[in-house]
Amino acid sequence: MSGSYALLVLVEIGLAVATAVGLLFITAPYGRHGRVGWGPTVPARVGWLVMEAPASLLFLGVYLAGERRAELVPLILLGLWQLHYVQRSFVYPFLLRGGARMPLSIMAMAIAFNVLNAYLNAKWISSLGDYPVGWLTDPRFLLGAPVFLAGLSVNLWADRKLRGLRAAGGGYRIPRGGLYRWVSCPNYLGEIVEWFGWALATWSPAGLAFALYTTANLAPRAVSNHRWYHDRFPDYPPQRRALIPFLV
Template structure:
């Protein structure tokens, strides 16, 4: 099993920090997905007030909250070009992919998304921290591979293809969501167009593809660990999103799955 793993990843790092982050990232992000299924939601979007505690909580506007989620990770990616300059094509593309992904999210928050709810600070902080640490650790783990022999199976070029497909698909479906409601409208509607006719969260599907693209570009244990945890989280979040639509709309098409067409 280990020999198969080492055929497509760089040797695991000697850095204890990266080892700890590899385990913590996977466990915490994956557990968030299972928590979503159990009904304990991160409080943003449709579920911003899903877990009332009775105590006073700080509510942010959706726009402020979303900027808080993505800006630190974007800055971490940007800073990596200065901290780890010119360490080879794989490292440069990894830094570019991480930075571009979070820049796109900031751009969407500012110019694409329309908002109808809020976000609780208690949810914004751990999500923001998770993204920031993932961006920082991913670029640092890549730095530690500098000078090491390449993995026997090269996934770099398939990773670029996956990343481009993922980022275009994710942006397109975020755009479809943004034009679903007219100016001043805040009520939710059943999304249509693109892959919305097959799954209710195609933007999550393409975000998963983005992170697998990043993992293939990187080929580090940390990148794959974070991507696998993210997969579990987004599958859990999409599962409860589909349940929410089924509960709110009697005409919701039953054949529309959560995130994987025809499967889940």
């Protein structure tokens, strides 16, 4: 691993720390927390599409430039990554409802992060990492890949549940059933689990940095969403936690 690559990994970990600290004091102004004062805005659908696309397309480009691009295990890891990001980049934006908008500044910061993160992870699995066919029977892959898929499934299910509530009309409502019995944001919990599964399956510094950043970004937002639900709905289930059942 070159010094420049290691430095970029450390930059991403530093961004995770800075994000966690910043989000303790400021709630990112998009979605239900959207508000004025953050400069020009774009339609949320456009924002999500533009800011998430590099995570799929740039990743693919960097991957195809790697000398291990035709090997079986890297191809499987490529498939796992794209399973998440093709949906997030090119399906999810078109499932959004309403006329919500997103600050251009939020979109720009997300693009910058996704460029860095896609490069680091694609470079590792297609060039720097060593994944012989035997990796498919390694305990790290055997545990990490199912954890990734389980987290992805929870994330997709929880997002679909929220969209169903909005489609039923009447604005925001209390989601119920499944993991919503125990936490306010199973979609965020699923995504955090997903990327820790990726970190384990790839056993890579880039994967770990991404899992840490995902936690730093989504855990504070889960707390903010949990607080928002309690403020908006007096009958919100008191036993429900923000992110981790029975704990947080």
